[in-house]
Amino acid sequence: MKPWEANIRNVTPYVPGEQPKEADVIKLNTNENPYGPSPAVKKAAQEFDTELLRLYPDPASRVLADALAKRYGLGRDQIFVGVGSDEVLALAFLTFFNSDKPILFPDISYSFYSVWAELYGIPYERPALDRDFRLRKEDYYKENGGVVFPNPNAPTSLALGLSEVEDIIAHNQRSVVIVDEAYIDFGGESALGLLSKYENLLVVQTFSKSRSMAGLRIGYAMGAPALIRALSDVKYSFNSYTMNRTSLVLGAAALEDEAYFQETLGKIRATRERAKERLGALGFVCPEPSANFIFASRPGTDAGALFEALKERNIYVRHFDGPRTKDYLRITVGTDGQMERLFEFLENYL
Ligand SMILES: *Cc1c(COP(=O)(O)O)cnc(C)c1O
Numbered sequence: 258m259k260p261w262e263a264n265i266r267n268v269t270p271y272v273p274g275e276q277p278k279e280a281d282v283i284k285l286n287t288n289e290n291p292y293g294p295s296p297a298v299k300k301a302a303q304e305f306d307t308e309l310l311r312l313y314p315d316p317a318s319r320v321l322a323d324a325l326a327k328r329y330g331l332g333r334d335q336i337f338v339g340v341g342s343d344e345v346l347a348l349a350f351l352t353f354f355n356s357d358k359p360i361l362f363p364d365i366s367y368s369f370y371s372v373w374a375e376l377y378g379i380p381y382e383r384p385a386l387d388r389d390f391r392l393r394k395e396d397y398y399k400e401n402g403g404v405v406f407p408n409p410n411a412p413t414s415l416a417l418g419l420s421e422v423e424d425i426i427a428h429n430q431r432s433v434v435i436v437d438e439a440y441i442d443f444g445g446e447s448a449l450g451l452l453s454k455y456e457n458l459l460v461v462q463t464f465s466k467s468r469s470m471a472g473l474r475i476g477y478a479m480g481a482p483a484l485i486r487a488l489s490d491v492k493y494s495f496n497s498y499t500m501n502r503t504s505l506v507l508g509a510a511a512l513e514d515e516a517y518f519q520e521t522l523g524k525i526r527a528t529r530e531r532a533k534e535r536l537g538a539l540g541f542v543c544p545e546p547s548a549n550f551i552f553a554s555r556p557g558t559d560a561g562a563l564f565e566a567l568k569e570r571n572i573y574v575r576h577f578d579g580p581r582t583k584d585y586l587r588i589t590v591g592t593d594g595q596m597e598r599l600f601e602f603l604e605n606y607l
Contacts, residue, residue, distance in 0.1 A: 271372040274575050283598050285589040286573040288411075288440075288550050290469035292524065292592075294507075295517040298470070301510035302503075309502055316497040317489075324509040325477055329449060334482040337489060338508075340499050342439055342463035342476030345488075346405075347373050349459060349478060352491040353433035354379045356402025363392055365581060367411050367437060386410075386581075390544045390552075392417050397425045404429050407437040409445045409547040412577060412587040416445030416547035423448075426455050433484065435459045442467035442522055443529075444547030449479060456481035459488075466549055467522060468511050475500075475508045525549050529590045535600050539607060554585040555607075563606065570602055 274287035318338040326333045339345035350373045354360045357380070362370045364383040374381040384396030390413040397404055404425060409416040426434045426448070436448045438460055448460050459480040465471035478488060492499060511518075529546055536543065536553050543553040554560060564576035564586060575587040588599070 266376075268376050269372070271369045275573060277571075277573060279571060281571060283572040283591065283595050285550075285591050285595065285599065286575045286587075287471075288466055288548070288589045289471050290466055290521065290525070290549065291595065292469055292521040294469045295511050295514035297510045297514040297517070298507050301507050305503060305506060312502075313498050314500055314502040314505060316493070318500045318505055321475070321500065321505045321508045322477075324512045325479075328512050329479060331452070331479055332482070335452070335479055335485055337478040337480075337485045337492075338500055338505075339476050339478070339492070340504075341465060341471075341474040342437065342461050343369060344474075344499065345461050345476040345478050346370075346435070346437065348488055348491055348495070349433075349435055349461065350374065350379065350405075351377055352488050353435070353459070353484070354403040356432075358400055358402035360403040360405065361397055361399075361401045362405045363410065365390065365410075365413065365579070367407050367439075368577075370405055386413070390415055392421075394421045394424045394428075398428050401429065401432055403432045403435070405435040405437060407439060408448070409440045409443070411440065411548065412550070412575065412582065412585075413544050413552045414440075414546035414548040414550055414587075415544040415552075419446040419448065419451075422446075423451055426451060426458050430455070430457055433457050433459060435461060438462045439466055440548035440550075442518075443525060443549045452479060452481070456483065459484055464508060464511065468518065469521065470508070470511060473504050473507060475504055525590050528593050528596060531593070532588075532590060532596050535596075539600075539603055550587050550589045552585050552587050558607070560584050560586050566606060567599075567602065572599055572602060 321338050322333050322336045325336045339348060359380040359382040361382055361384060364385045387393055392406060408422060422436060434457055438447055441447045451458055459478050461478045464475035532551060533546060541553040541555045543551050560576055560583060564574060567574055
């Protein structure tokens, strides 16, 4: 071993879903939105003056922060914008989870949480979801250095009711509670309305799923001004210019087209309900889905083998190899046409 090797920070990284190169892939593996961003985004992209790219962007991301503040009825000092909610969450862990006590998040949830905790050396505990993959609010009553959970949860798609979310926040007023609402636009109740009541609450959302802009990398956090200030200070200690000019302009344009947003959300929800029925008819079971994916298992069918067989036919879904998740596939809700291809395959396979 070389002497300098002893000083290398060794981490086990998060492994994102595959981004296959083949053209005719049915891609139901990373919860992207099949409908593409609003035409307003396309127009803004066409009108974008590339001459501006010689200048650094606004470090405070005001164009986008203002548009978000307006959309959600908050002050600009309650909004923080970052490079995808992954960056927002990573900075939030760094900013708010500085206690010697463990932070808490569910055993089955977004697998990035433990990666960040390991990276920063934050102690953590993962209370187990119950048999039906439900989060038990009582598990979050113990002393902790912070709480984070997705709502709806990933990869289960199951939503926690707002009264239970509030109960967890109310029991943890000595910690920061982060509610990761990456999928809230597809179902479930947002905790945003609780911001006026709890200054320890941070709500994190993203443009990647419901607004169909995963390629642009826009995430945001909403919370009390003191939390947003602390988060910004950490960001400015790291990189002043996280948000590029194009993302700021196109992100703001997306927020102007509420009609398109609602229309595509409606289509995805309708496809999800039909897909749930079809899967049920084929013998699959799933927790009630509230996100743009379904976590499905078929008693007697090997999910790992099914995953491989689907991939062979260019249908990509996600399989998580944990003891409680290995019998399930996480299937992103695509277009009706894409789902039809999936069901045709399943009918033959089974
Ligand atoms: C997709 C996802 C994110 C991150 O998405 P970004 O593309 O970085 O905004 C965060 N949390 C959960 C639970 C997700 O599924």
